[in-house]
Amino acid sequence: MNEQWLLAARPVGLPKESDFTWRRAEQEEPGAGQFRVRSIYLSLDPAMRGWMARDSYQPAVAIGAVMRGIGVGVVDASNHTDFAVGALVQGMLGWQTYCISDGKGMSKLPALPVPLDAWLGLLGHIGLTAYFGLLEIGQPKAGETLVVSAAAGAVGSVVGQIGKIKGCRVVGIAGSGEKCRWITEELGFDAAINYKAENLHQALKRECPGGIDIYFENVGGKTLETVLNHMNNFSRIPVCGMISGYNQTELEPGPGNLFQVIVHRVKMQGFIVTDFMSQARGAVAELAGWYAAGSLKYRVDVTKGLENAPAALLKLFDGTNQGKMLVQVSEEN
Amino acid sequence: MNEQWLLAARPVGLPKESDFTWRRAEQEEPGAGQFRVRSIYLSLDPAMRGWMARDSYQPAVAIGAVMRGIGVGVVDASNHTDFAVGALVQGMLGWQTYCISDGKGMSKLPALPVPLDAWLGLLGHIGLTAYFGLLEIGQPKAGETLVVSAAAGAVGSVVGQIGKIKGCRVVGIAGSGEKCRWITEELGFDAAINYKAENLHQALKRECPGGIDIYFENVGGKTLETVLNHMNNFSRIPVCGMISGYNQTELEPGPGNLFQVIVHRVKMQGFIVTDFMSQARGAVAELAGWYAAGSLKYRVDVTKGLENAPAALLKLFDGTNQGKMLVQVSEEN
Numbered sequence: 067m068n069e070q071w072l073l074a075a076r077p078v079g080l081p082k083e084s085d086f087t088w089r090r091a092e093q094e095e096p097g098a099g100q101f102r103v104r105s106i107y108l109s110l111d112p113a114m115r116g117w118m119a120r121d122s123y124q125p126a127v128a129i130g131a132v133m134r135g136i137g138v139g140v141v142d143a144s145n146h147t148d149f150a151v152g153a154l155v156q157g158m159l160g161w162q163t164y165c166i167s168d169g170k171g172m173s174k175l176p177a178l179p180v181p182l183d184a185w186l187g188l189l190g191h192i193g194l195t196a197y198f199g200l201l202e203i204g205q206p207k208a209g210e211t212l213v214v215s216a217a218a219g220a221v222g223s224v225v226g227q228i229g230k231i232k233g234c235r236v237v238g239i240a241g242s243g244e245k246c247r248w249i250t251e252e253l254g255f256d257a258a259i260n261y262k263a264e265n266l267h268q269a270l271k272r273e274c275p276g277g278i279d280i281y282f283e284n285v286g287g288k289t290l291e292t293v294l295n296h297m298n299n300f301s302r303i304p305v306c307g308m309i310s311g312y313n314q315t316e317l318e319p320g321p322g323n324l325f326q327v328i329v330h331r332v333k334m335q336g337f338i339v340t341d342f343m344s345q346a347r348g349a350v351a352e353l354a355g356w357y358a359a360g361s362l363k364y365r366v367d368v369t370k371g372l373e374n375a376p377a378a379l380l381k382l383f384d385g386t387n388q389g390k391m392l393v394q395v396s397e398e399n
Numbered sequence: 400m401n402e403q404w405l406l407a408a409r410p411v412g413l414p415k416e417s418d419f420t421w422r423r424a425e426q427e428e429p430g431a432g433q434f435r436v437r438s439i440y441l442s443l444d445p446a447m448r449g450w451m452a453r454d455s456y457q458p459a460v461a462i463g464a465v466m467r468g469i470g471v472g473v474v475d476a477s478n479h480t481d482f483a484v485g486a487l488v489q490g491m492l493g494w495q496t497y498c499i500s501d502g503k504g505m506s507k508l509p510a511l512p513v514p515l516d517a518w519l520g521l522l523g524h525i526g527l528t529a530y531f532g533l534l535e536i537g538q539p540k541a542g543e544t545l546v547v548s549a550a551a552g553a554v555g556s557v558v559g560q561i562g563k564i565k566g567c568r569v570v571g572i573a574g575s576g577e578k579c580r581w582i583t584e585e586l587g588f589d590a591a592i593n594y595k596a597e598n599l600h601q602a603l604k605r606e607c608p609g610g611i612d613i614y615f616e617n618v619g620g621k622t623l624e625t626v627l628n629h630m631n632n633f634s635r636i637p638v639c640g641m642i643s644g645y646n647q648t649e650l651e652p653g654p655g656n657l658f659q660v661i662v663h664r665v666k667m668q669g670f671i672v673t674d675f676m677s678q679a680r681g682a683v684a685e686l687a688g689w690y691a692a693g694s695l696k697y698r699v700d701v702t703k704g705l706e707n708a709p710a711a712l713l714k715l716f717d718g719t720n721q722g723k724m725l726v727q728v729s730e731e732n
Contacts, residue, residue, distance in 0.1 A: 095690045122662050123632075286657060297455075308658045320653025324619060327669035329455050334667040336660035 068093050068261050071161035071375055073127045077118050080383055083376040085118065086133065086161075095357065100168050101144035105159045106398055108137040108372070109186040110391035111220075112309050123338055133161035133375075137395070138175065138185050149174065161375055165393055178354045182398055187220060187390040188357055188364045189350050193340050195306060196224035198342040199348045201232075203304035203335050204280040208233030211274050213293060216284035217258065218245035220364075220390035221306060225282045226255045227362050237273045239266070239289065241385050248388075253363055266292045277301075283334075286310045291321035297330045303343070305336040309383070361388050365389030401426050402425060404708055406460045410451050413716055416709040418451065419494075426497065429556035434477035438492045439731055441470040441705070442519040443712050443724035444553075445642050456671055466494035468710075470728070471508065471518050482507065489518050494708055496728055511687045515731055519722040520553060521690055521697045522683050524672050529557035530682045531675040534565075536637035536668050537613040541566030546605050546626060549617035550591065551578035553697075553723035554639060558589045558615045561696050567613070570606045572599070572622065574718050581721075586696055599625045610634075616667075619643045624654035630663045632639060638669040642716070659728050698722030 067090045074087040094100045117134050120126050127134045137159035141149050146169055149155065157172035158167045175185055187193060199221075206212060212229040216222045217238025226249060229236040238249045238258045246258035259269040266289065270278070277298035283290060286308025295301070310318065327334060342349075356362040367387045369378035372395045381387040400423045407420040408431075439636040450467050453459050456527035460467045470492035474482050479502055482488065490505035492498045508518055520526060539545060545562040549555045550571025559582060562569040571582045571591045584657045592602040599622065603611070609633035616623060619641025630636070643651065660667060675682075689695040700720045702711035705728045 220583060290657075291653075305657075305660050307661065310412050317655030319655050320624075320657045322650030322652050324623075324638075324653045325669075327638050328640065328671065329669070331669050331671060331674060334660060335667075336658075336662070336666075338661065338664060341664060 067091065067212060068162055068164045069372055070163075071116060071133045071372070072130055073133050074129065075122075076126075076129070081115060081118060081376070081379055088373065089262070096143050096145050096166055096168050098145055100166055101141050101146040101149045103139040103155055103157075103159055103165050103167060103172075104142045105137050105139040105163055105165065105372075105395040107139075107163065107183050107186055107368075108135045108190075108375065108393040108395055109157065109190070110135070110375070110382055110393060111191075111308055112382055114379060115383070121334065129395075134158060135161050136186065136191065138182055139165075139395075153179060154182065156190065163372060178350075180354060180357060183366050183368070183390075183392055184357070184364070186392060187366060188224065188362065189353055192220045192390055193224050193353045193364075194342065194346055194349055195339040196221050196228060196346070197353060198339060199304040199306050199337055200225050200228050200282060201279070202342065203333075203337055204282060204302050205230045206234050206280055209235075210279035211235045211237065211276060211298075212280045212282065212295075213237045213239065213270070213274065213278050214284070215289055215293075216307070217249050217255065217386070218242075219284060222282065222284055223249060223253055223364060223389070224362065227253050228356075229280075230254050230256075230357060231361055235274075237270075239285075245388075256308045261289065270296045281303070281307060284309060286320075287318050288321075291323055294321055294323050294326040295331070297326060298334050299330050301330060301332050303332060303334040305334055311324045311341050366392050368392045368394050370394050400424065401495055401497045402705055403496075404466045404604060404705070405463055406451060406466050407462065409453075409459075410448060414448060414451060414712055419709050421696070421706065427499050429476050429499055431478055433499055434474050434479040434482045436472040436488055436490075436492055436498050436500060436505075437475045438470050438472040438496055438498065438705075438728040439492065440516050440519055440701075441468045441492065441634050441708065441726040441728055442473075442525075443468070443708070443715055443726060444524075445640055445715055447712060448716070455625070467491060468494050469519065469524065471515055472498075472728075484542070487515065489523065494705065496705060499500050509622065509683075511683075513687060513690060516699050516701070516723075516725055517690070517697070519725060520699060521695065522686055524725055526557050526686045526697075527551045527675065527679055527682055528672040529554050529561060530536060530686060531672060531678070532637040532639050532670055533558050533613070533615060534648040535675065536666075536670055537635050539565045539567050539613055541611035542568075544568045544570065544609060544631075545609065545613045545615065546570045546572065546603070546611050546629075547615045547617070548572045548622055548626075548641070549642060550582050550588065551575075551721070552617060554724070555615065555617055556582060556586055556697065557695065559688075560586055562613075563587050563589075564689060564694055566606075570603075572618075578721075585713070594622065600628070600648050603629045617642060619653075620651050621654075624656055627654055627656050627659040627665070630659060630665050632663050634663060636665060638667055699725050701725045701727050701729050 212234040218240040249255040257273040287310035312382040487508040544566040551573040582588040590606040620643035
């Protein structure tokens with residue numbers, strides 16, 4: 067059988083389990099030029115809220131369709147010359163135990179000495195988002211001050227570590243003492259601010275006495291407004307996400323002090339990792355090298371069983387996840 | 400006598416005449432290495448509200464000091480080898496009939512076949528703001544769609560005309576039918592939207608069916624929010640001003656849809672014309688060339704008499720000015 071989660075309803079506010087329908091479908095065999103993938107790990111990402119809700123940089127998931135999701139898996143049946151049985155692949159596997167593919171959008175994983183789940187994190191869209199957003203848009207220079215919001219999150223934790231590799235002073239904003247300890251003691255951030263425990267403006271004054279040169283934006287809303295008052299002249303804001311607004315049923319007001327981008331000649335620039343795919347090979351090699359050298363760490367928060375995917379998705383939005391959220395759909399071998 | 404307007408109070412909401420004090424001071428003679436300038440035209444600019452109110456990219460005008468202002472004038476007494484009597488100069492003359500200078504921040508006007516007031520408009524900070532903001536940050540390409548807010552204003556009207564020179568489709572947003580007629584019929588904009596007479600979202604759909612590639616931002620607030628929903632992928636927003644918020648006593652909420660900068664990979668970048676001064680000579684020559692060729696027009700709104708400067712400043716904020724606002728302090732010769 068192929069077990070699947072279908073999108074049943076567009077979310078209103080936070081996604082909930084009733085937005086999905088569980089289905090056990092007949093197992094399909096691959097046709098000519100096709101192959102079948104057994105899903106092993108599925109990635110859960112904040113962007114999924116948008117995919118459920120509305121057309122954007124890609125169309126919304128149709129009601130009644132298998133929920134969209136990127137994953138890694140293994141080819142278990144094949145009529146395709148490039149994808150042999152046993153090959154490890156990555157692509158839009160969807161929220162299901164098996165998928166049929168003609169190879170479009172599917173890539174074989176190169177043999178690098180990393181755990182399989184790293185392809186959904188450090189070497190996948192997470193690591194590449196951090197890499198390109200910080201390096202291409204943030205343009206960090208040694209000695210500059212980098213502030214990262216959602217700093218204990220999947221992307222944020224990698225951004226901060228790359229910032230350290232590039233010689234920046236790195237300050238993370240996170241929502242618990244545990245997260246703050248992790249990013250400073252384990253990941254080497256210079257400082258962390260628990261925005262739930264202290265006043266962000268005062269904390270930024272303390273931790274960024276020379277102002278902020280790069281703000282890696284994952285949050286939006288009031289956090290952005292506060293940070294804008296600390297930006298240096300000619301500073302950069304790679305805009306990666308604005309999770310604070312994703313589950314609001316009405317638009318959250320934006321920062322009231324956007325004129326600071328004029329006063330300080332700030333560059334705010336949105337980006338999507340797929341725009342950089344032509345440069346991905348070199349980035350993956352560099353990220354894998356940093357990982358092997360021990361200067362890049364990450365952690366995964368694995369939920370076992372596809373049936374738990376909707377509940378796991380919610381953890382992304384209530385702040386209780388610790389590291390990159392994955393669902394393990396089947397065993398690695 | 401030297402007649403002066405001093406800053407008497409920080410503005411609350413709109414600037415008003417009582418924020419200034421009129422003074423008739425003794426005429427000063429230039430000391431060693433100094434010269435005296437008789438002011439001819441003073442420029443009135445939206446940024447003056449900020450100069451009156453708070454420290455920013457330059458310190459606020461001190462209470463009791465002569466109000467800051469850029470102007471053109473003629474040297475009428477000199478002990479300075481580089482600035483002879485009769486030389487036409489430009490600089491921070493302030494709101495006064497005469498000023499004493501040691502030459503710092505003061506420049507002699509080159510002999511170009513343009514009216515004297517053009518140095519405060521087309522060839523001054525207005526023209527250069529339009530030039531560098533559009534060309535350096537907006538990066539227009541032929542065939543792209545450029546939208547300009549405050550399009551009948553001093554900067555906006557030049558931006559649109561340079562956009563036409565560069566081969567863009569140019570759509571202006573302005574606040575009266577007369578302004579809309581002027582920018583389309585006299586200045587050659589392709590279309591104009593009177594935001595007070597029709598729904599901006601619907602009008603942008605009609606006038607920008609292929610979306611917006613460059614939005615030259617003078618306004619902020621709700622206009623920015625509406626325009627953001629029409630931005631194309633990889634579009635640019637040079638942020639020149641956000642006049643809608645300048646006289647608010649409380650911060651106006653920013654756009655609630657800033658996540659559009661991610662969806663469409665928008666670059667928003669603030670700038671200040673003084674950052675580009677090293678490139679000003681070439682820009683002035685190019686602007687003067689376009690003016691001589693008839694492809695760049697401008698109009699000035701001249702108020703006679705320094706005593707009327709505070710009242711004239713208000714016209715900037717109530718939308719009744721027509722073209723670059725100047726105060727004529729004395730005759731040209």
